Amino acid sequence: MPSLVFPRHTVASHHTLPRPVAGLIVLVLIAMLWTASPLLLGPDSPLTRLRIVLVALVLIAVTYWVGLGLQSRAQPAALPVVMLIEPTIALVPGLLPVEALQLVCADMADARPYIENMCQQIDGVKTDVESGVMGVITQAAAMNVESLDQMERIRKSVESGRTLTDATASLSRIVAELEGQLSSRLIELQTNSARIDGISAEVGSLRPMVAAISKIADHTNLLSVNAMIEAVRAGAAGTAFEVVAAGVRKLSEQTTTVAAEVATRINSAADKIAIETSRTVRDGERAAQDLRLLILQLSPMNEQLSNGSRSLLDVIQGVEQGHHEMIVRLSHVLGHVQFQDVMRQRLDQVQDAMQEMGAHLEDLTTSAIDRDWDGQMDASLYSRLAGHRNTYVMASQVSAHDTALGRAEPVATQAAAPAIQLF
Amino acid sequence: MGKKIFLVDDSATMVMSVKAGLEMNGFSVLTAGDGQEALERLQGGLKPDLIITDINMPRMGGLELIGHVRAMPAFRFLPILTLTTESDAAKRDSAKRLGATGWLVKPIGGPDLIKVIRQVLPGS
Numbered sequence: 001m002p003s004l005v006f007p008r009h010t011v012a013s014h015h016t017l018p019r020p021v022a023g024l025i026v027l028v029l030i031a032m033l034w035t036a037s038p039l040l041l042g043p044d045s046p047l048t049r050l051r052i053v054l055v056a057l058v059l060i061a062v063t064y065w066v067g068l069g070l071q072s073r074a075q076p077a078a079l080p081v082v083m084l085i086e087p088t089i090a091l092v093p094g095l096l097p098v099e100a101l102q103l104v105c106a107d108m109a110d111a112r113p114y115i116e117n118m119c120q121q122i123d124g125v126k127t128d129v130e131s132g133v134m135g136v137i138t139q140a141a142a143m144n145v146e147s148l149d150q151m152e153r154i155r156k157s158v159e160s161g162r163t164l165t166d167a168t169a170s171l172s173r174i175v176a177e178l179e180g181q182l183s184s185r186l187i188e189l190q191t192n193s194a195r196i197d198g199i200s201a202e203v204g205s206l207r208p209m210v211a212a213i214s215k216i217a218d219h220t221n222l223l224s225v226n227a228m229i230e231a232v233r234a235g236a237a238g239t240a241f242e243v244v245a246a247g248v249r250k251l252s253e254q255t256t257t258v259a260a261e262v263a264t265r266i267n268s269a270a271d272k273i274a275i276e277t278s279r280t281v282r283d284g285e286r287a288a289q290d291l292r293l294l295i296l297q298l299s300p301m302n303e304q305l306s307n308g309s310r311s312l313l314d315v316i317q318g319v320e321q322g323h324h325e326m327i328v329r330l331s332h333v334l335g336h337v338q339f340q341d342v343m344r345q346r347l348d349q350v351q352d353a354m355q356e357m358g359a360h361l362e363d364l365t366t367s368a369i370d371r372d373w374d375g376q377m378d379a380s381l382y383s384r385l386a387g388h389r390n391t392y393v394m395a396s397q398v399s400a401h402d403t404a405l406g407r408a409e410p411v412a413t414q415a416a417a418p419a420i421q422l423f
Numbered sequence: 424m425g426k427k428i429f430l431v432d433d434s435a436t437m438v439m440s441v442k443a444g445l446e447m448n449g450f451s452v453l454t455a456g457d458g459q460e461a462l463e464r465l466q467g468g469l470k471p472d473l474i475i476t477d478i479n480m481p482r483m484g485g486l487e488l489i490g491h492v493r494a495m496p497a498f499r500f501l502p503i504l505t506l507t508t509e510s511d512a513a514k515r516d517s518a519k520r521l522g523a524t525g526w527l528v529k530p531i532g533g534p535d536l537i538k539v540i541r542q543v544l545p546g547s
Contacts, residue, residue: 132474134435141443325449331533334444338530341434342508345479395510417512418538423527 101368107363115358119351126344133340140330147323154323158316165309168302175298182291189284193277200273203266210263217255224249346397348386356384425449426547428540429471431461431488432506433480437529441475441506444533450540450547458483462491465498473544478507478514486517493522501545506531 226244231238361380367373379387385405392398395417428450432438442452453471455461459482461474474492478485485505494499502524513528515526524543527536541547 016523018470130436134439137443141446144447243532245519328534330447331444331537333533334447335530335532335534337440337538338437341437342529344434345508393509394509398510417510417515417528419528419531420525420535421515421527422539422542423519423523 023204030039105365105369108361111365112358115354119354122347122351125345129340129343133337136337137334140333144327144330147326151320153318154316158313158339161309161312161316165313168305168309171298172302173308175295175302178291179295182288182295186284186288189281189288193281196273196277196280200270200277202271203270206266207270208265210259210266214256214259214263217252217259220252221249221256224252342394345393349392349397352387357381360384425451426472426544427451427453427470429453429455429461429465429469429474431455431458431476431480431485433457433477435507436537437477441536444536445540448537451547458485458488458491461488465492470497471501472547473540474501474503475506475507476503478505478509478518486514486521489518489521489523504539506536506544 089267224245227248230243231242231245234241359378360379363377389398389401392401428445430438430441430445430452431454432441433456439482440457442454453464453469455464457480458476462483465471474487475487476508485507489503489505492503493545502545503520503522504525504527505523506527506529508529510528518526525539527539
């Protein structure tokens with residue numbers, strides 16, 4: 001014999017009449033009994049009608065039990081009975097067969113592990129996302145370190161570039177100065193050459209003098225010969241004169257020799273001067289020519305070096321600018337990954353709510369099969385849900401809550417507040 | 424080295440990302456995991472040029488931290504910025520009343536944060 005329990009809500013059967021129809025039929029029956037009671041039990045009885053109603057209710061309950069019994073044996077005849085009676089029973093709040101309720105409670109007992117599984121899944125998501133975001137941050141920081149190293153190398157290159165530029169500028173000045181000095185040296189060389197030519201000419205002009213000295217020596221020799229002859233003619237009186245004449249002859253002979261020597265040396269010196277002068281001028285001109293060629297080759301090289309230095313500095317400045325832009329973009333990236341913290345907080349709130357719901361269902365399941373339960377809970381699920389609104393931190397959470405509960409105007413004023421406010 | 428910033432937040436990824444962004448821009452960054460740890464370090468002698476703090480943290484939240492910091496004579500005029508997901512206007516007003524310099528809502532772009540810091544931190 002099934003027992004009755006009184007849960008808060010009832011479970012509708014699949015094979016029933018609609019409740020309004022069943023209720024109407026029962027009311028009709030009661031009305032008929034009410035009307036017929038004076039005829040059946042006599043008029044003016046104070047308890048006549050009440051007794052009739054009570055008897056009717058007892059008849060209905062007995063019929064229902066009989067119907068359930070037939071139904072449990074799969075008797076077709078039970079169906080109409082159950083179809084009539086069950087919705088009637090449903091009109092009396094809290095009447096529900098315990099077997100069905102036990103099935104519901106047993107199913108709801110699995111809600112807790114179900115929710116626990118969902119919370120574990122969410123934990124996994126939070127862990128994976130946190131790990132991924134940390135990886136992104138680590139890579140961004142590493143990119144910054146590498147870029148800083150690159151910038152340090154670039155700074156050193158900039159210094160070298162500037163040094164090179166300064167060096168090429170100095171080289172240009174040196175080359176220009178060299179050109180100037182070369183011109184001066186050539187002029188000097190030509191001047192010195194002219195002076196040497198003058199000296200050579202002066203030396204050459206000594207030749208006629210040397211010739212004259214030789215001639216004078218020859219004449220003197222001739223005179224000494226004549227003097228000797230006259231000295232011989234003079235006999236003993238001319239002995240001293242003969243000696244003098246001999247001395248003069250000797251002197252003239254020496255003079256002739258020296259004159260010849262001087263002439264030879266003058267010629268030699270003049271020739272050497274001419275040769276050396278010619279060689280010096282030739283060598284000087286050749287050196288000047290070589291230097292001029294070198295300067296001509298250096299000038300375009302110097303210009304290329306200057307252009308290269310300037311291009312290098314431009315490239316370096318461009319790389320430096322690129323580095324600064326990269327820093328700005330990395331800063332943007334690091335700002336965007338803050339979404340992970342926002343997401344984590346929202347998932348934390350969802351997990352807390354799911355745990356709360358699981359505890360609530362557990363309490364409900366325990367209470368539902370308690371014969372002494374008065375049908376009251378510490379807090380309904382709806383009131384718990386309403387309470388969440390006060391725990392939200394973000395405007396987006398409040399907005400989602402209001403939207404889910406179908407509020408006409410979700411909170412928008414706080415969401416419109418600026419993200420940056422300085423006091 | 425640049426100006427010293429003390430970052431207080433219980434989220435490891437927030438600390439990592441904000442710290443990396445600030446160091447890229449030449450700041451020196453020290454961190455704490457909640458208000459309690461931050462207060463202990465300040466009382467222990469730490470002298471930052473700026474504090475950036477979250478609001479909702481375990482043990483001690485940001486609002487309580489701001490109140491304690493402002494009570495310390497050495498930090499009466501120290502710039503303090505809040506960086507939080509909190510959207511409650513009442514909490515924002517509390518922060519202002521307690522002496523916060525600014526209220527920043529997460530997520531905030533890196534260049535925007537740098538701009539604000541340069542505004543409140545002279546010489547940075």
